[in-house]
Amino acid sequence: MIISKRIVLRFPRRLVERSIVSRLIKDYNLDFNILKASISPEEEGLLVLELSGKQADYDEGIKYLTKTGVKIQSLSQDVLRNEERCTHCGACVTICPTGVFEPDALTKRINFNGEKCIACGICIKACPPRAMELHF
Ligand code: SF4
Ligand code: SF4
Structure with a gap:
């Protein structure tokens, strides 16, 4: 396997x-x-x-x-974004050490590229509407 x-x-x-x-x-x-x-x-x-x-x-x-x-x-835990809560405010963009959050100039939305996430958890507290969630 x-x-x-x-x-x-x-x-x-x-x-x-x-x-x-x-x-x-x-x-x-x-x-x-x-x-x-x-x-x-x-x-x-x-x-x-x-x-x-x-x-x-x-x-x-x-x-x-x-x-x-x-x-x-x-990294047995995953940090995921609750899409319904995210307001695309951008507060997470510069604090994420691996550049998971990518602003899209066209749509004015913040894309979440979960592949790059190392589950450090920094964004959880930093996200105003608490859209970032820890999953085990
Ligand atoms: S800080 Fe939270 S609400 Fe703002 S863009 Fe990032 S995930 Fe979305
Ligand atoms: S948990 Fe860390 S690496 Fe993953 S998105 Fe949040 S700040 Fe970026």
Whole structure:
């Protein structure tokens, strides 16, 4: 069975230069989709991935990552928009760290691109009509 999970990887400084993700594909047969990457030489690296593959390969890949010193956080929760409540006020656009909310100049609406969401929850409190909801 193929599974697909969204995870957040935090790299200690010494690992930033190493190509950990390419090993995941080569040695563990995993596919990945990078949803967000911010790695700076001075700071800890952050990578949000959608990782998919066979459960056994996934488990081995996660073990490998843990051994190398990467911190892993699973995104088992989803943040979704209640379309009936959203007033398209735009308050969420600049606060979302991954750019989920995309203003459409033509329609004057704020599109919600859920694929990019890392479920950080920042938008939940920031949304005036409480349109952003946490689902488990
Ligand atoms: S802050 Fe809330 S109401 Fe305003 S555009 Fe974003 S989701 Fe919609
Ligand atoms: S939870 Fe909200 S602020 Fe955080 S990434 Fe998702 S849409 Fe953006």
